[in-house]
Amino acid sequence: MMWMIFAIAAWAFGWWINMRLARGRPVRWRSLAAPIVFGVTLIAIWEGVVRGLEISPVLLPAPSAIAVRFGASLDILWVDFVQTVLKGALSGYVIGCGAAFLIAVAVDRFPFLQRGLLPVGNFVAALPIIGMAPILVMWFGFDWQSKAAVVVVMVFFPMLVNTVQGLQATDTMQRDLMRTYGASYWVTLFKLRLPAAMPFVFNGLKIGTTLALIGAIVAEFFGSPIRGMGFRISTSVGQLALDLVWAEIVVAAIAGSAFYGAMALIERRITFWHPSQRN
């Protein structure tokens, strides 16, 4: 009962703080503080409800239990992180995005192919590509190579479509200007069209970050060595060790947010001229 009251009090308190934050002038620290307060409130409510209703840890462990487990099994989590994120997701991401980028630049020289590739690429990007995972695991074996392959296939089409679209982003006036300067294809590409395509390219890169993590983890469900986040999640669910599963989820969430954040940061540095990046 005490814990339920705690949960309700936490909710009321968090709401009150955010009401006050929202009412003030929108300065930078306020807009940073509001979501943090919201998150902390959510965790407090979670803790209170789990303890108050005495929910079995087999169903939903309390945040404190997850934190304890997280601290206790750092070594396992690190091994899984290296296997899934660094070996599987990251290598696949680099290969997939790199290949898509180069192919998009190559296809760009042939308007005919390009007109055909855009609809097909858009279509494929909307498909449940993750279903390719069992096939690729069959082809490339159980280790990280197959996970990287799944990631390559998953990030390829969003990246391709975005880059092709980005390369079309310059208007005729700008290209004509380059022509009056007597610029060659390559000069035009590097000085005008690639920079102009960057906002689109980063859009593709950012979409790819989440896809890469999902691909690498889900591919492990179809077969993996005895380490990796997907492997740990599926076996821990079987052992009803949900606190470990949640610890893996925390790792995945941190890795995903950091990955996305890093891309957004690089985007800010490179496309500083774009209206959406200016203050």
Next chain:
Amino acid sequence: MKQSFAPVLTVVGLLLVVWYAAAIWLNADWTYDKAKRSGEIVTTTSLIKDTWAQDKPKLPAPHQVAAEIWRTTVEKKITSKRSLIYHSWITLSATLLGFGLGTVLGTLLAVGIVYNRTMDMSVMPWVIASQTIPILAIAPMIIVVLNAVGISGLLPKAMIGMYLSFFPIVVGMVKGLRSPDQMQLDQMRTWHASASQTFWRLRLPASMPYLFTSLKIAMAASLVGAIIGELPTGAVAGLGARLLAGSYYGQTIQIWSALLMAAALAAVLVGIIGMVQRITLKRMGMAQ
């Protein structure tokens, strides 16, 4: 549309050629292996013939997959456990339920975010952060946990679809509901419109183009969610179960047919939304 018809056909044709070539390349090992054991000599024609007609090829040729789809859709009874239509229906129902729930949740959140500053400041960043969590990765756990508390069948799969599809709806609808500019809002005020009138007559209609774009993304996401949601249920029914069963028994043709079926499903669903979009926007006078 007509203009891009020939290029699209060319690209699809190219893909098919690559597919057939890859089938020869990937399946050749098995053919050579078999020929060595029986002492036959492999010629180019017999190699091509064999690699395109293996029972469990590494990569089945397109016509093998097409034949399998034909066999499991048209020639099987719909109620049969082997019918792809039956499995597609299972997946489709979970997809549609998840899509519906996600749309409702996403729209409500978007309205809350647009009308309530507190929600805008505190919830919106978390909506974005929620998508960096690879939800598909924890789908098995959600299914198992929901099963343990007595929720089984359609709903757990739909929940995953909902989680994936509410996000594009929230983002699109927030953008859409905010798309009327100050001039239009002021106009409503000079007409002394109430808040609900402003919502129903200005903000909601203005958000329609954004809504439909989001709906298409949400539908595709919900389908992926439903397929992944079927994996941990022990491969009972649904396209995801067909994928898993196929990968257990090395039935590559079955995997590919389930995959193409899922692709067709996605195409049809997104196509339907596109059609509704065109009709609706035309009747609202917003067609481009």
